[in-house]
Amino acid sequence: MNDKFIFPCSKEEREKILQKYGEYLEINLSEKTRLLYQKACRLFERYCDSRGIQAFPTTPMTLLDFAHINVTEGLQGRPLSMNTVDLYLKAIHYKNIHLGFRSPYHDYLVTRVLRGMRRKHGTAQKEVKALLASDIKKMIDACDNSLIGKRDSAIMAIGLAAALRRSEIINIRIEDIEIVKRNRPTDPERAFLHIRQSKTDQEGKGRKIPVIQGENIQAIKRINEWLQVSGIESGYLFQTIPHKKLSGNPLDGKDISRLLKHYAEMVGMDPTMISGHSLRAGFVTNATMVNARQDKIMAVSRHSSRDSLSGYIRDEDHFTDHAGEGFL
Known part of the structure; x- marks a missing residue:
């Protein structure tokens, strides 16, 4: 041989x-x-x-x-x-x-x-700003009631709520959203988002992400509003809208970065510090700030290890519950 x-x-x-x-x-x-x-x-x-x-x-x-x-x-x-x-x-x-x-x-x-x-x-990777829930709320409030505005508010809401990569956002299809039946009428809405394939899932096994409604971002509500005004019944959830009409074609990953920068600038933030990754980083940072359990964070973010998760903790979070608070 x-x-x-x-x-x-x-x-x-x-x-x-x-x-x-x-x-x-x-x-x-x-x-x-x-x-x-x-x-x-x-x-x-x-x-x-x-x-x-x-x-x-x-x-x-x-x-x-x-x-x-x-x-x-x-x-x-x-x-x-x-x-x-x-x-x-x-x-x-x-x-x-x-x-x-x-x-x-x-x-x-x-x-x-x-x-x-x-x-x-090699150069140190530029650390983008993790979008806090308060940032996203302002950016969502800046969206108008047009077709594009409703789409963009839903993108930002689900992107944060499910800790999504931009490639995952653009590939969501209608059938990937599974509304969980309420036990009681007063129970908050919940859903599963099925991710078919992602950056760390080359074999396409897929993952199921639990998504809650929440009181501030209300991702499920915004998805429902988008479905209602768009009339989409199948195919890609987030589509391009040329000439104010749905195209049936998915957005590009760069579109996610552009819209985040656009709304960030509208609410007075520095758009150069924002990228498509700011939503995913934002979920981890927000969850860390409210002392969420790491295993629960990882259930949404799908990080394979606590070490990889720690890379998302921003500088300000290192001072929360500092080990020296009780004696220094």
């Missing part, structure tokens, strides 16, 4: 496997990730072609040279962030494996050189 191949089977058997089960390889990544990887590999192949070197199988030196030139100079006149370069390298790694070649990505020297590049050329 050619030692460039890592599969415990012959080349002929591998071809049979690909022929029979190739469709599963096509869908083992999310559509978004697959497209990003394809774009990254095309850039890498053009880079190799321009230098007369072989792209696949990739050698350790070729991988490091590609990473270095992108993070220091850039192939189009400006250096790329180390996060972007890391994405490119993962795409190259994935394609090597897919083709049956050994990938240099986890080579001992390669991993340490890349770690050094991250230390030297």
Whole structure:
């Protein structure tokens, strides 16, 4: 067997496997990730072609040279962030494996050189503002009664109430919302939001998020109002509205960031500190401020560990219930 191949089977058997089960390889990544990887590999192949070197199988030196030139100079006149370069390298790694070649990505020297590049050329990730419930309430109140206004208020409400990523918001479909039957007429409204697939759920197992009505944000009420005025009965919950009419097409992730910045500026906040992630960060920050149990926070935010959850705690929250309050 050619030692460039890592599969415990012959080349002929591998071809049979690909022929029979190739469709599963096509869908083992999310559509978004697959497209990003394809774009990254095309850039890498053009880079190799321009230098007369072989792209696949990739050698350790070729991988490091590609990473270095992108993070220091850039192939189009400006250096790329180390996060972007890391994405490119993962795409190259994935394609090597897919083709049956050994990938240099986890080579001992390669991993340490890349770690050094991250230390030297990486930049601290800008921390966006976590939107507090009071912020969101002001932003929702700034929405008018138009079709767009009703849609945007529902987006902000459910985005905070379910700690959603912007990719999750734009992919919500009508059938993903499950209203929970009340035991008594006086009971508050509750619902489950079914997330089909998300950033950390590449296999598409899905998650079910408990959503409560609450007294301030009232996400379920705002969703119902949006459904009533829009008349949407199936398909994407949040659609683009060109010429004041529903298109049937979902919003783009950038639309979520834009609308949050728009309403933040309307209520006197700095829009440069707001991103599509401000809603998700806001849920965790708000819950932490009211001393919610971490397991209950994680039931909504779907963080896999307490360590990953702690990264969402903003500076001001580190002083709440400070360990030294009783004696300092």
